[in-house]
Amino acid sequence: MTKGSTGPVIIYIQVDNYDEIMPQLPDSQRNRINAAIVRRIGEWAKSLDGIHLRTDRDKYMAFMDRSALEKAMAAQFPVLDHVRSIAVPSGIPLTLTLGVGTAPDYPRARYTAQAAMEIALGRGGDQAVVKEGDDLYYFGGHVQTLEKRSKVRSRYIAQALKRLMETYDRIYFLSHDVPDLDGLGSAVGLCACARSIEKPVHIVVDESNVSIERVMAALQQSGQYEGVFVDGSRARQEMNERDLLILLDVQRPMVVEVPELLQGPSPVVVIDHHRRSGDFVEGPILTYLESYASSTCELVAEIVQYFGENVKLSALEAEAMLAGISMDTKGFVFNTGSRTFEAAGYLRSRGADTIAIRQLFQDDWQTYIARTNVVRNAEIQGSIAIACCPPETVHASLISAQAADQLLGIRGIEASFVLCMREKSVVSISARSLGNLNVQRIMEVLGGGGHRTVAGAQFRGATMEEVLKRLRPVVQQFIKEEQK
Ligand SMILES: [Mn+2]
Structure with missing residues (x-):
């Protein structure tokens, strides 16, 4: 000057x-x-x-x-x-x-x-x-490590979150029912943040499932996650008003894995990438909702970078987060923006191994056969595929979601709907679309929700036949509207 x-x-x-x-x-x-x-x-x-x-x-x-x-x-x-x-x-x-x-x-x-x-x-x-x-x-x-493409919002959320985490005694993480790699990966990223300010953490998982059990096992073996995983009943007993509950990848009380924790004395933070829905957790002290983001892991990957210089993300943690992004984007295809790749680049630089992630998604033989059967038995009308998961299928909701994804890989198919019996008398639909047909709106008509390309709905006390009867006319109606 x-x-x-x-x-x-x-x-x-x-x-x-x-x-x-x-x-x-x-x-x-x-x-x-x-x-x-x-x-x-x-x-x-x-x-x-x-x-x-x-x-x-x-x-x-x-x-x-x-x-x-x-x-x-x-x-x-x-x-x-x-x-x-x-x-x-x-x-x-x-x-x-x-x-x-x-x-x-x-x-x-x-x-x-x-x-x-x-x-x-x-x-x-x-x-x-x-x-x-x-x-x-x-x-x-x-924040000294300022990059050109840093984003104001994720940065002040990171700072606000840090301040909150410093204020409370213990941090609990909770995701949606049947937690997946996005919920787990984002919890793991924030565990690394909590570690940098020496706060004890707990990830609440009531029931493990095939999509997360391998990452959970690897985390437990790493030694860094001893005693971190707790089930819902233990969390209920332990948590008090000095603890902070962070909801990840979920915002609707109905689909939170342990909804009772929302009634508990601990204040709630919501971090999610789903579009804001009508029923939303009551009175969160901090909300970070970004529906443009591919995944909660993408949001947390940005938070991790702005949380402070002391955050040391392990390679395994970075891998869990990259796996979450990879899952929600179906391998960087859907909802994938430039910031998704930035987040992925950051996680790769922290040591996330893409081959190891590919292996995480490898199926066992039974799952593979079950999914292939669902795809083979799909009924295809025009550009729509509708399929049902046989009632006795193990891991039915996972398999139906995967089958719905796979149906989109068939030339000419624009949207897919796969039904399964999640538990006794609960039918759920996994809906997928390449984007022309808005499956979010179709699922909303049926009481569900989601994104334009990935959505779902659940029906209590219904049979698959009944749900099929309700689904077909709604799909037809939307196709007609598209053609207008
Ligand atoms: Mn997600």
Whole structure:
């Protein structure tokens, strides 16, 4: 920075997470927080003989002299910390992003400030970027390992989660009924986070199943997970209001593996990638819901990177997480965005072995034959395949899900529906689509839910025949609508 040069300084200021924090608050709180933001930005500008304006709900501008900017830079933009320290009920700190431009005249200063703002946001926000000509200077950004593609939201969630985890005595992780590798992998990632702040953890698994038992066994053998796995009844007895319950890969109380824990005294955090549904866990103290994400493991992979420098993810943990992503995306095919690959790249760099993951998905002979039978007996009408898992099938829900995936591999098939008997008198449907037919909406009509390409529904006290009779007309109706 050329010392002593003169000219105007224009600063764009934005409250990064305004829309995440404010709508959930009562008016009185919102007013208090808004007043605090205005006051702190105002005081800072005034201390530099500058002025400030509020230009939008969450946006401000400030103007000052070139000499004042040098003072601001020497002080490392204390306004970042002043706003961050405003008390917010959820505990998620408000963060600011500042784009600072300086040039010999106003038009160029403004243009430079805009460019600085874009760079600051591209780096993840929560920082000030000063631009003068081609020179750039960075301030703030409290997580030092900041990457260009870091994301504001996962970063402040990581910080809020860390603060919460530090506050409570023990952390319990719980996923959905018949937990899968996404639920387990994300729990394992957060176990590594908890380890970095020396918090004891428990993963609640009431009943193991074929999809997770191999990873569970490997974790237990590693020595790092001794006594970590507990069943539902033990968790119920042990948990108290000093413990934190983190729900992973699930948000609907109905499908939580041990729903009683939600009635317990421990506060709840929800981290999930399913679209928000009507029935949602009551009063979570922190919610991280990102339906764009491929998997909960993808979200946790980002959290792990922002949680702090002391997080040491073991190769096995990275593998469990990559397996979770791989499962939910069916091998990086569905719901796979650029951030999915970023997360996968990170996990690979932590030592996740892709061959070992492939082996995790290897079937035993019986499973393979059972699945092949379901596929062979599917009825195919036009672009739709509907199949039933024979009632006596072992691991029926897993096999029907896999069969539904496999049916999509057949040329001409756009969507597949596989029914199975999950337990006595509970029929469930696994629905899959390549994307043209929205199976989420079809399943919603039948009382289920999910994503556009992966969805499901359950029917209590029904037979497979009855469910088939309900399913067929709904599918037909949606196909007609598609064709319109
Ligand atoms: Mn998932």
